[in-house]
Amino acid sequence: MDVILFLLFAAIAVACGVNLVVQKHPIASALSLVGVMGSLAVLYLLLGAEFIAAAQVIVYAGAIMVLFLFVIMLLNAGGEPKTPGKSRMAGLLGIPLMAVLLGLLSYLVQRALPKPAGVTFGAFTGGKPYDVGKAIFTEYMLPFEITSVLILIAILGAIVLARKEID
Amino acid sequence: MSEFYTSTDHFVLVPALLLALFGCFVLLADFLVFPRPKHRRYVVILVALGEAFTGAALWRQHSFLSAHDLASVSAFHGSLVVDGMSIFFNWIFIAAVLLVALVSYRYLETEQEHRAEYYGLMMLAQCGMFFLAAGTDLVTLFVGLELMAVSFYVMVGFLRRDKRSNEAAMKYLLLGAFSSGFLVYGFSLLYGLCGSTRLDRIGEAVTERGPFDPIVFLALTTTAVGLLFKVSAAPFHMWAPDAYEGAPTTVTAFLAVGSKAASFAFLMRMFLYPLAGARPAWEPILIGVAILSMTVGNLAAITQNNLKRLLAYSSVSHAGYILLGLVAGNETGIKGMAVYILVYLFMTLGAFLVVVALRRKDLAGEDVDDLAGLIHKSPVEAVLMLIFMLSLAGIPPTAGFIGKYFIFLSLIETGHYVLAVVATLYVAVAIYYYFRIVKSMFVGEMTDTVPLMGGFGMRIALGVTGVLTLLIGVYPEPFLQFAQTSLGR
Amino acid sequence: MTMTSVPLSWYLILSAVLFTLGVAGFLFRRNIITVFMSIELMLNAVNLSFVAFSYQWRQVDGHVYTFFVMVVAAAEAAVGLAIILTVFKNRATLQIDDVDSMKN
Numbered sequence A: 001m002d003v004i005l006f007l008l009f010a011a012i013a014v015a016c017g018v019n020l021v022v023q024k025h026p027i028a029s030a031l032s033l034v035g036v037m038g039s040l041a042v043l044y045l046l047l048g049a050e051f052i053a054a055a056q057v058i059v060y061a062g063a064i065m066v067l068f069l070f071v072i073m074l075l076n077a078g079g080e081p082k083t084p085g086k087s088r089m090a091g092l093l094g095i096p097l098m099a100v101l102l103g104l105l106s107y108l109v110q111r112a113l114p115k116p117a118g119v120t121f122g123a124f125t126g127g128k129p130y131d132v133g134k135a136i137f138t139e140y141m142l143p144f145e146i147t148s149v150l151i152l153i154a155i156l157g158a159i160v161l162a163r164k165e166i167d
Numbered sequence B: 001m002s003e004f005y006t007s008t009d010h011f012v013l014v015p016a017l018l019l020a021l022f023g024c025f026v027l028l029a030d031f032l033v034f035p036r037p038k039h040r041r042y043v044v045i046l047v048a049l050g051e052a053f054t055g056a057a058l059w060r061q062h063s064f065l066s067a068h069d070l071a072s073v074s075a076f077h078g079s080l081v082v083d084g085m086s087i088f089f090n091w092i093f094i095a096a097v098l099l100v101a102l103v104s105y106r107y108l109e110t111e112q113e114h115r116a117e118y119y120g121l122m123m124l125a126q127c128g129m130f131f132l133a134a135g136t137d138l139v140t141l142f143v144g145l146e147l148m149a150v151s152f153y154v155m156v157g158f159l160r161r162d163k164r165s166n167e168a169a170m171k172y173l174l175l176g177a178f179s180s181g182f183l184v185y186g187f188s189l190l191y192g193l194c195g196s197t198r199l200d201r202i203g204e205a206v207t208e209r210g211p212f213d214p215i216v217f218l219a220l221t222t223t224a225v226g227l228l229f230k231v232s233a234a235p236f237h238m239w240a241p242d243a244y245e246g247a248p249t250t251v252t253a254f255l256a257v258g259s260k261a262a263s264f265a266f267l268m269r270m271f272l273y274p275l276a277g278a279r280p281a282w283e284p285i286l287i288g289v290a291i292l293s294m295t296v297g298n299l300a301a302i303t304q305n306n307l308k309r310l311l312a313y314s315s316v317s318h319a320g321y322i323l324l325g326l327v328a329g330n331e332t333g334i335k336g337m338a339v340y341i342l343v344y345l346f347m348t349l350g351a352f353l354v355v356v357a358l359r360r361k362d363l364a365g366e367d368v369d370d371l372a373g374l375i376h377k378s379p380v381e382a383v384l385m386l387i388f389m390l391s392l393a394g395i396p397p398t399a400g401f402i403g404k405y406f407i408f409l410s411l412i413e414t415g416h417y418v419l420a421v422v423a424t425l426y427v428a429v430a431i432y433y434y435f436r437i438v439k440s441m442f443v444g445e446m447t448d449t450v451p452l453m454g455g456f457g458m459r460i461a462l463g464v465t466g467v468l469t470l471l472i473g474v475y476p477e478p479f480l481q482f483a484q485t486s487l488g489r
Numbered sequence C: 001m002t003m004t005s006v007p008l009s010w011y012l013i014l015s016a017v018l019f020t021l022g023v024a025g026f027l028f029r030r031n032i033i034t035v036f037m038s039i040e041l042m043l044n045a046v047n048l049s050f051v052a053f054s055y056q057w058r059q060v061d062g063h064v065y066t067f068f069v070m071v072v073a074a075a076e077a078a079v080g081l082a083i084i085l086t087v088f089k090n091r092a093t094l095q096i097d098d099v100d101s102m103k104n
Helices: A002-022 A026-046 A050-075 A085-112 A129-137 A141-162 B007-032 B041-067 B084-111 B116-134 B138-156 B163-194 B199-209 B214-230 B239-246 B249-272 B274-302 B307-328 B331-357 B379-393 B399-413 B417-443 B456-474 B477-487 C008-028 C032-056 C061-091
Strands: B072-075 B080-083
Touching: A002 A026, A002 C008, A002 C032, A026 A050, A026 C008, A026 C032, A050 A129, A050 C032, A050 C061, A085 C008, A129 A141, A129 C061, A141 B007, A141 B116, A141 B138, A141 C061, B007 B041, B007 B072, B007 B080, B007 B116, B041 B072, B041 B080, B041 B084, B041 B116, B080 B084, B080 B116, B084 B116, B084 B249, B084 B331, B084 B456, B084 B477, B116 B138, B116 B249, B138 B163, B138 B249, B138 C061, B163 B199, B163 B214, B163 B239, B163 C008, B163 C032, B163 C061, B199 B214, B199 B274, B214 B249, B214 B274, B239 B249, B239 B307, B249 B274, B249 B307, B249 B331, B274 B307, B274 B417, B307 B331, B307 B399, B307 B417, B331 B379, B331 B399, B331 B456, B331 B477, B379 B399, B379 B417, B379 B456, B399 B417, B399 B456, C008 C032, C032 C061
Parallel strands: none
Antiparallel strands: B072 B080
């Protein structure tokens, strides 16, 4: 059952990823990215990361991607013009080649790992919001506070750059 | 104090707290002070005050270390540290921010984009730089890096109406986010190696597995891509010329010295501690990158007419020289890197300050031709620029020579004779384009008679950088001792 | 090859494949927003890698790192889209090739 779920959602993730790279119109790419995030959320659940799965759907797919969609709609971004023949060929060849290459590399990589047990749903229960929250507010409290400054800068930057001229 | 925020934690964190606090004060000052142009200088005074307090906190940390004869103090479960390196680099950041803030006032007034957010962003970027210099945990380092990077994305695009500024910010952000992606991928592999994000545990795991273990090698290369991008080493330097050219010149100056110093602190921290066990794997890679950086930087600078692009390519070559110190890796090499970064701070900042001074109302002043006949128009600036050019080329008795001397010494000490010869050859190449600028200043005909940007801040900043560039070259001892402190771990 | 559990290496391979797709999208696409979304794809791949390793070591540290990567991605997206807006306001184009005024 785990294997079937993994294969199904991994296939959806890869298909949406390929679609993102291949589609002409940014809206189609944005929706494919939402698809990737959704399937990744299921994979996180299989890995026992309940909090992260929820955060992925709520924050990443639900807030960040909506922001992307807003901007695409606002700018009325159209599709890309037809690319000249040469770079088209490079694109068609390059993408699967790179995927194969890195897939091969990662296969070599996992060879070097100690043989872990397989992933079974429910084998790791340490990913609940309680556990993640405990880690963030004790061991990782410092980076958490730094991210608050980071968010301040992001807000500041967005306002400084995109605000309408008042003066 | 609770068990999760002990007094040791507080002691180590104080400089960052002060920087973040004063950054927020500056943002508040925007409401209270900025509307009245006459009061705007109080914001710069606030920045200076913040830097003074931070400097005092650093001094306290330094005296604590020497009083108790400790090499380092670790805090936050080993994710933040006070050691010689963190103190050394933090002083460099303070100097960079102070000098840039002094000249930004007039410059931004001329560009008509004078907003207090600029100063706030500078201080918050410095807060990020603090974590890059003092972090010993992958999470802290990454978040500190992004803190600095995001501030810079905004600062580079600060001139909203200028097309080049927009474009520079866009390219810098896209390439920066791309390299961050590589960096965190490498970090995930490093985490997977040993189950901990702390640098010391990762170091043990890397040494245990050896340098050519496939996962160690993959982690090493992806992390290196991210790190080398931030220091603008070739072949990951593509963002530098456009970002340097399009950004407001004061931001370019801050980027060239502050961001580069912080990124080198990060690079040194990563390559000297957790990845030390993998040296046989990364040494050849760094040799290649260093040679490529010197080649690309020096050769591309020859054809440049825009001063900012020229200095961008020259900073690519300087990154190559600094990396050679890491390749050597012995005590002289690391000390050489520290000395070079200190020296680089003053000479590059000085050169960019002269370019800032060239910006006058309706005159962009970015080309080599704008410097023509400077000796007649403002002899002081011309002589200072001569000193900076001599120093950048590495000619005695300027500071640049001292920096290069230690790097070359370390290369010879560790037997990298070929590298030393190659580096010397490139020094000769660099002399050509630095002297093109000097020639333009002394021999060229003046194209306009508008005086350069003056002002109290500019005079102080130019004075400090000029004097120090000469002083370090003529009397290097105290500065060498200061750089030596960075070795104490 | 087990029937009841998935080898962890498959997750890592999936992460590598998605990462490569993101890199390919960054290098080959010409629309600024699509390029930016490819970067987000890369970061998602990294998140998967972190969660997978977190499972291997039965720790929550990887989850925490994923959390931070998400926050950073959000901050970068906010600033990046603001920059893209200013580029568009000044030039009315979103093709990278047209936004190239600074020459070597």
